[in-house]
Amino acid sequence: xxxxxxxxxxxxxxxxxxxxxxxxxxxxxxxxxxxxxxxxxxxxxxxxxxxxxxxxxxxxxxxxxxxxxxxxxxxxxxxxxxxxxxxxxxxxxxxxxxxxxxxxxxxxxxxxxxxxxxxxxxxxxxxxxxxxxxxxxxxxxxxxxxxxxxxxxxxxxxxxxxxxxxxxxxxxxxxxxxxxxxxxxxxxxxxxxxxxxxxxxxxxxxxxxxxxxxxxxxxxxxxxxxxxxxxxxxxxxxxxxxxxxxxxxxxxxxxxxxxxxxxxxxxxxxxxxxxxxxxxxxxxxxxxxxxxxxxxxxxxxxxxxxxxxxxxxxxxxxxxxxxxxxxxxxxxxxxxxxxxxxxxxxxxxxxxxxxxxxxxxxxxxxxxxxxxxxxxxxxxxxxxxxxxxxxxxxxxxxxxxxxxxxxxxxxxxxxxxxxxxxxxxxxxxxxxxxx
Amino acid sequence: xxxxxxxxxxxxxxxxxxxxxxxxxxxxxxxxxxxxxxxxxxxxxxxxxxxxxxxxxxxxxxxxxxxxxxxxxxxxxxxxxxxxxxxxxxxxxxxxxxxxxxxxxxxxxxxxxxxxxxxxxxxxxxxxxxxxxxxxxxxxxxxxxxxxxxxxxxxxxxxxxxxxxxxxxxxxxxxxxxxxxxxxxxxxxxxxxxxxxxxxxxxxxxxxxxxxxxxxxxxxxxxxxxxxxxxxxxxxxxxxxxxxxxxxxxxxxxxxxxxxxxxxxxxxxxxxxxxxxxxxxxxxxxxxxxxxxxxxxxxxxxxxxxxxxxxxxxxxxxxxxxxxxxxxxxxxxxxx
Numbered sequence: 001x002x003x004x005x006x007x008x009x010x011x012x013x014x015x016x017x018x019x020x021x022x023x024x025x026x027x028x029x030x031x032x033x034x035x036x037x038x039x040x041x042x043x044x045x046x047x048x049x050x051x052x053x054x055x056x057x058x059x060x061x062x063x064x065x066x067x068x069x070x071x072x073x074x075x076x077x078x079x080x081x082x083x084x085x086x087x088x089x090x091x092x093x094x095x096x097x098x099x100x101x102x103x104x105x106x107x108x109x110x111x112x113x114x115x116x117x118x119x120x121x122x123x124x125x126x127x128x129x130x131x132x133x134x135x136x137x138x139x140x141x142x143x144x145x146x147x148x149x150x151x152x153x154x155x156x157x158x159x160x161x162x163x164x165x166x167x168x169x170x171x172x173x174x175x176x177x178x179x180x181x182x183x184x185x186x187x188x189x190x191x192x193x194x195x196x197x198x199x200x201x202x203x204x205x206x207x208x209x210x211x212x213x214x215x216x217x218x219x220x221x222x223x224x225x226x227x228x229x230x231x232x233x234x235x236x237x238x239x240x241x242x243x244x245x246x247x248x249x250x251x252x253x254x255x256x257x258x259x260x261x262x263x264x265x266x267x268x269x270x271x272x273x274x275x276x277x278x279x280x281x282x283x284x285x286x287x288x289x290x291x292x293x294x295x296x297x298x299x300x301x302x303x304x305x306x307x308x309x310x311x312x313x314x315x316x317x318x319x320x321x322x323x324x325x326x327x328x329x330x331x332x333x334x335x336x337x338x339x340x341x342x343x344x345x346x347x348x349x350x351x352x353x354x355x356x357x358x359x360x361x362x363x364x365x366x367x368x369x370x371x372x373x374x375x376x377x378x379x380x381x382x383x384x385x386x387x388x389x390x391x392x393x394x395x396x397x398x399x400x401x402x403x404x405x406x407x408x409x410x411x412x413x414x415x416x417x418x419x420x421x422x423x424x425x426x427x428x429x430x431x432x433x434x435x
Numbered sequence: 436x437x438x439x440x441x442x443x444x445x446x447x448x449x450x451x452x453x454x455x456x457x458x459x460x461x462x463x464x465x466x467x468x469x470x471x472x473x474x475x476x477x478x479x480x481x482x483x484x485x486x487x488x489x490x491x492x493x494x495x496x497x498x499x500x501x502x503x504x505x506x507x508x509x510x511x512x513x514x515x516x517x518x519x520x521x522x523x524x525x526x527x528x529x530x531x532x533x534x535x536x537x538x539x540x541x542x543x544x545x546x547x548x549x550x551x552x553x554x555x556x557x558x559x560x561x562x563x564x565x566x567x568x569x570x571x572x573x574x575x576x577x578x579x580x581x582x583x584x585x586x587x588x589x590x591x592x593x594x595x596x597x598x599x600x601x602x603x604x605x606x607x608x609x610x611x612x613x614x615x616x617x618x619x620x621x622x623x624x625x626x627x628x629x630x631x632x633x634x635x636x637x638x639x640x641x642x643x644x645x646x647x648x649x650x651x652x653x654x655x656x657x658x659x660x661x662x663x664x665x666x667x668x669x670x671x672x673x674x675x676x677x678x679x680x681x682x683x684x685x686x687x688x689x690x691x692x693x694x695x696x697x698x699x700x701x702x703x704x705x706x707x708x709x710x711x712x713x714x715x716x717x718x719x720x721x722x723x724x725x726x727x728x729x730x731x732x733x734x735x736x737x738x739x740x741x742x743x744x745x746x747x748x749x750x751x752x753x754x755x756x757x758x759x760x761x762x763x764x765x766x767x768x769x770x771x
Binding site: 006007010012167239243249250251252254318321322323324325326330331332333334335336337338339351353357358359361363365366367368369370371372374377378379380381382384401402405408410413414415416417418419423424427 | 442445446447448449450451452453454455457458459461462510512515554555556557558706707709711712713759760761762763764765
């Protein structure tokens with residue numbers, strides 16, 4: 001059977017072999033953590049601790065203001081030593097809480113409730129909300145908001161995103177191998193919250209072990225289906241994943257809920273499971289530390305607020321001078337200005353590249369209209385026109401070419417033989433005009 | 436293994452952080468390489484003067500590009516292979532024996548007027564090599580229609596002149612053409628191999644097809660334009676190709692004579708001057724095929740590929756407007 005997929009896309013070298021065979025290991029407990037109080041898309045949180053205060057692991061340190069927001073919890077037990085500012089991977093400067101780890105790992109409260117599926121949908125959702133869960137694939141959108149669709153948008157399926165289509169990253173892959181039952185139970189909880197009868201787990205076919213493992217875990221469950229997908233970037237983009245798994249197309253500028261679907265990332269699904277079963281807040285996550293410049297690439301289980309520099313040290317440091325260090329994957333991630341950046345809920349990986357792997361594109365050529373970007377665009381746009389119009393300053397005209405349907409996956413820029421910064425031109429046009 | 440210290444400086448750019456290996460120069464040089472079989476066959480059949488014509492055309496195209504870019508203080512981009520390609524294509528579309536100034540004038544028109552004055556690579560409306568050739572054909576109609584007989588003898592310089600197969604077909608009909616080549620089978624064979632009068636690089640069907648197969652295999656051109664071009668031409672040749680009877684024409688002769696193959700695979704597929712979207716490319720190719728056959732069957736010239744492609748070049752931007760891609764999710768969502 002032909003593998004399910006979408007139209008367009010690219011095939012960058014996946015480089016997953018660097019870290020895919022390293023089992024997830026617990027990081028060495030950090031001496032202190034720096035936890036930003038804004039880690040999600042939406043309204044900022046209100047700080048509720050002050051310097052000198054003693055906090056337990058899992059204690060709320062910033063509470064949400066507004067619906068589209070998520071609380072932030074302490075990832076260690078210890079003393080708040082400072083309220084400071086931290087630079088996030090995106091370059092944004094936000095308030096952060098520095099907590100000294102007393103190494104006791106003492107929890108606020110953690111109760112095992114194996115019968116969590118007997119809870120009502122609203123009770124389950126409340127647990128997800130209190131746990132501060134956000135999308136862990138990178139966008140960090142509060143999960144409980146996705147789980148609260150308006151009445152006029154009935155949801156009939158949940159899709160778990162196991163595509164992990166960004167090169168280098170292997171965190172979700174390791175989770176699928178090591179925690180398949182947790183993923184399935186997390187999915188069941190999500191399905192109960194949304195009241196849907198159909199669940200999919202979409203996995204790119206370059207991870208056959210993960211496909212097998214997940215398939216074995218859903219044996220006998222008629223409402224959950226594991227779907228092997230063609231290996232192609234951006235297979236893990238929500239719209240592409242929905243097209244591949246369910247053969248539905250989200251309308252332009254629409255949301256997955258417009259076609260009755262909620263998509264959740266693998267890490268998020270496990271966080272949901274842990275929240276509904278144990279009441280565990282989202283205070284740690286798996287981060288892939290990889291790239292050709294890293295001595296021993298690893299998948300580390302990391303406390304939120306750990307500095308990137310400490311994680312790199314734990315992986316043996318650099319084996320070659322790192323020229324570029326990226327938070328996230330190389331297609332959509334952010335290049336770091338410094339290694340003193342804390343891990344947040346949305347940090348999926350750290351990729352350190354040596355000189356040989358870095359593309360230096362100081363100059364770019366004219367568009368030769370070769371059409372490669374059209375073939376690559378998963379949204380069916382004409383990126384070359386967007387880049388030419390934006391380059392010449394015709395931002396308004398770019399709208400006739402569906403400027404605002406671009407979700408900036410960068411496929412066009414990857415394939416462009418003239419090395420044109422197409423997606424950057426798109427961002428420029430988007431910022432200088434209104435939808 | 437020594438551990439390297441934490442870097443003092445990090446390179447910061449926006450995503451994506453990786454790019455494919457493909458470059459414009461690699462594409463252009465690959466197309467040049469794909470024309471090598473046709474060039475070698477042309478030189479084999481038409482001798483050293485043909486080689487000289489092609490060489491002059493290439494060298495002058497590159498020099499004109501260099502001089503123009505230097506004069507206007509633009510970045511010198513002669514090593515991207517595009518001027519070389521324009522020169523090569525122009526040379527291959529010239530008759531084997533022409534005065535030395537012909538390829539030079541052609542290259543000037545192609546590179547300076549058609550390409551650079553319109554904004555340089557990527558901005559020209561018309562295929563530069565074809566405008567160069569059209570200019571020469573109109574300005575020097577006699578010189579541009581002296582067809583040397585293929586000799587396949589590398590040393591012979593003073594060869595007889597003859598008419599091209601399309602010329603014979605137009606003036607004297609299919610019967611005469613078959614008579615010249617002996618029989619139909621021999622006619623096909625000679626046309627296929629390239630042992631016939633014509634422009635230097637256009638005669639050998641097999642050599643052009645080898646180059647085209649390479650380009651398609653490497654993904655540098657897609658099938659859309661060649662298939663719709665050749666397909667529409669073949670259908671018209673079959674329907675209207677015979678005098679006095681419908682559906683009795685010989686499409687094969689039309690496909691493998693004149694500049695049909697080199698035009699369909701190497702000239703109409705020029706990225707800059709053809710539509711960028713695949714559906715538009717089908718329309719573009721069909722337009723080229725139909726116009727070629729109208730000129731061949733009803734026009735004043737025996738050959739129509741050049742004018743057909745140039746006319747369709749005008750429509751490429753319009754076709755791109757009319758045949759946009761379908762944006763994801765634009766139609767009503769497909770429900771299971």
